[in-house]
Amino acid sequence: MSVIAFPYPAPVAPNRLRRIGRIVAVGALVCVAGAVLAVPLLWSSDEMLWHWIATQSPLGARPFTLNPGTRFVGALISMIGLAPVIYALLQLSMLFSRFARGEVFVTENAWRIRRMGLALIVNALISPLVQMLTTINLTRANVPGQLVVMFGIEQSQVLSVLSGLALVAFATVMADAVRVWHENSEII
Template identity: 30%
Template structure:
């Protein structure tokens, strides 16, 4: 039986998807490696960068390496979630490339991607709040800050993440019905 046009198109998209994901993973590893090297080699520059990133440059408070590493770890949590999404997507595109579209593994990978994407918003919001509190906790009264931020990107991550989770649940139900129908034949 000849392959369909849609199957060929899916295989092409899967190939390009794998290439893009591998490129993104390499960039992510490079950025995280650079961040770690910067933390070790240039802690003052790291303090300045993180202070600007969290908009607390004017009230950084006492500095120590443990505090710097904790804040940098909090700052990288969304990157770690992004890495999980990319790694999972790499496997998903590999499945698509082999024509394995409606499988339990596909459903599982889609669900994992959806929940990780959904989690990015609360992780980002809580991470910012905790990082700012750590930055300014030891400051004198009046120089301490608490910051809670919610951006449009957080809203998009929540909505798209839930759409992907819902689609994976619909696929799981379709797989269940297909198996049930096969048992009648």
């Protein structure tokens, strides 16, 4: 009787993988902290807010009103918009923490990759809504007739959905590969 066995994956240099894992895990946490800190800094600074609205916001040169209420609501809307990104970054940090510990071919890693993909999709889907709520918030205190409602889909959002779908597909393939690898390792 012949036994077909798949060889174990080629070993990755453990020290190199551990170092990369630690760097990415810590880097993702730094990005989370930076994103969380950036929201109150943005909405509390007149200069940064004016620059952001003029260059990054769809409002551009249209009139808008800044007061404590619009700043607070704007910060809340921004945090809602950042929630999927923060979740994806936390999943990335946990994934690479496992890599740093040498846990590469485990099913939990596939599910973390899947969660990152789903977070990218959710982020792309809520981004137009967040953009619309932000423009309404910034213009709701304007004089009557100057309320602005903007809704749009950008190329980056479409690419985010496609990237998320690719990660979900990759996670599904990885979960099956891990299952087959474990089954074959029991045969040997």
